[in-house]
Amino acid sequence: MGIATTAKGAEAAQNAGIIFIGVKPGVVLPVLREIAPHIENKLVISLAAGIRLTGMEAVAGARFMRALTNTPSAICAAATGFARGSRSTDQDVHLIQSIFGAVGVAVEVSEDQIDAVTALSGSGPAFVYTVIKALAEGGEKCGLSAEAAMKLAAQTVLGAARLAIESAKTPEELIRMVVTPGGTTAAGLAEMEKFGTAKSLIAAVEAATKRGQEMAKENP
DSSP states (O other), X not given: OOOOOOSOHHHHHHHOSEEEEOSOHHHHHHHHHHHGGGOTTOEEEEOOXXXXXXXXXXXXXXXXXXXXXXXXXXXXXXXXXXXXXXXXXXXXXXXXXXXXXXXXXXXXXXXXXXXXXXXXXXXXXXXXXXXXXXXXXXXXXXXXXXXXXXXXXXXXXXXXXXXXXXXOOOHHHHHHHHOOTTSHHHHHHHHHHHTTHXXXXXXXHHHHHXXXXXXXXXXX
């Protein structure tokens, strides 16, 4: 397949046209210092949360960009937000859209919005899996087998998400399509409101965003 491997970051950076930085946030800047002589004016895309473009641009002369994607990229269903650096070109932006667009949806944002992308799209799958798990447990509690409940819960979330995307309707419109006054959905939504389900999900995104901002201060 034309794939070359090496145990040395400098060698990889020297021979590559585009470099992805896929290490833990605390290691990003040390890695960049190591490969700095080999990435001058090359496109370097960081996948790390909390490491600012200005910090990376201070240690190397590359054309830095940041991209925050998520695990559904493994099945070409990713949600990716990316931000350009001060040296990025329009061609770089087109290229990164092509790369991440090939595995899902790619949206350009400003860097001060990237922490929100990290929280919503990067951490979001874990929040959704929590919802799937809870729905399945509810099904089990009401008499379904564990296997049937999980399969139905996961497919329900998948179908609802696809309909939200393909119909272009607002969540409020989609909810009205399901709810019958005095019916089963209305009863369930009333319990969700009672237990603050929506508020807890909003709080989860806010907490994850705040942590991303804190990480940026820890790794200036």
